[in-house]
Amino acid sequence: MRNLLVAGNWKMNGSGAANSALVEAVVAGRPAASSVELLVCPPFPYLAAVAAALKGSGITLGAQTVSEYDKGAYTGEVSAAMLRDIGCDAVIVGHSERRALYGETSEAVAAKFAAALAAGLLPILCVGETLTDREAGNTEAVVDEQLDAVLNTAGADGIRQAVIAYEPVWAIGTGKTASPEQAQEVHRHIRSRIAGYDAGVAAAVQILYGGSVKGDNAEGLFSMPDIDGGLIGGASLKADDFLAIAEAATRVRGS
Numbered sequence: 001m002r003n004l005l006v007a008g009n010w011k012m013n014g015s016g017a018a019n020s021a022l023v024e025a026v027v028a029g030r031p032a033a034s035s036v037e038l039l040v041c042p043p044f045p046y047l048a049a050v051a052a053a054l055k056g057s058g059i060t061l062g063a064q065t066v067s068e069y070d071k072g073a074y075t076g077e078v079s080a081a082m083l084r085d086i087g088c089d090a091v092i093v094g095h096s097e098r099r100a101l102y103g104e105t106s107e108a109v110a111a112k113f114a115a116a117l118a119a120g121l122l123p124i125l126c127v128g129e130t131l132t133d134r135e136a137g138n139t140e141a142v143v144d145e146q147l148d149a150v151l152n153t154a155g156a157d158g159i160r161q162a163v164i165a166y167e168p169v170w171a172i173g174t175g176k177t178a179s180p181e182q183a184q185e186v187h188r189h190i191r192s193r194i195a196g197y198d199a200g201v202a203a204a205v206q207i208l209y210g211g212s213v214k215g216d217n218a219e220g221l222f223s224m225p226d227i228d229g230g231l232i233g234g235a236s237l238k239a240d241d242f243l244a245i246a247e248a249a250t251r252v253r254g255s
């Protein structure tokens with residue numbers, strides 16, 4: 001059975017003091033269940049401090065994006081090797097905010113995915129449709145295009161070393177969550193798409209749901225057969241809210 005993963009995407013929030021307090025409270029309150037994994041993704045400037053605070057906690061550290069390039073004249077960018085160097089084990093690639101606000105194409109996301117893998121980082125690949133896509137009946141086509149860009153370059157072997165996050169854009173930060181059934185339908189589709197490349201990888205890969213996950217809706221979502229945890233934005237910024245989601249995961253997949 002796949003472990004559940006509860007990952008916090010802090011986005012561009014907090015300060016040195018606030019983020020130290022947040023990570024300390026998360027470490028202190030983390031569930032004991034070994035089948036529930038936790039991960040936090042602070043903004044770049046706080047990664048090193050959070051890495052130190054997480055030492056020995058079993059909680060994984062991730063960044064929110066990464067350059068597709070190794071090094072050189074790319075002002076403002078951060079390489080995968082640099083992230084490894086300061087203690088990151090994971091990185092989010094292709095978050096919908098990066099795709100929509102910074103013009104990241106699926107090809108660029110695939111290149112970032114490859115750069116992360118090459119440096120030994122766990123890529124958390126985000127896919128998801130907008131409301132317009134959904135209403136036009138294009139959810140699966142959009143998700144397939146985003147997935148295939150990675151599957152056709154990194155292959156199923158790449159996905160074997162990654163986590164997928166299905167995040168319908170219309171549910172992110174809006175308070176509108178996909179129902180467990182709506183999310184499950186897309187998660188099942190994603191798993192079957194991957195199975196077209198490699199059935200073993202499809203069965204093993206963790207597929208997270210993201211989009212207004214809270215303590216009171218997490219259990220319903222995580223109980224679905226193809227939902228293996230959540231990528232949490234707003235509710236990851238308060239330790240109690242984030243830990244309530246981790247507790248929900250423990251109720252679903254305890255011990």
Ligand code: PGA
Nearest residue numbers: 172173211212232233234
């Ligand atoms: P949200 O964000 O939980 O605030 O909806 C999720 C995400 O963007 O990863």
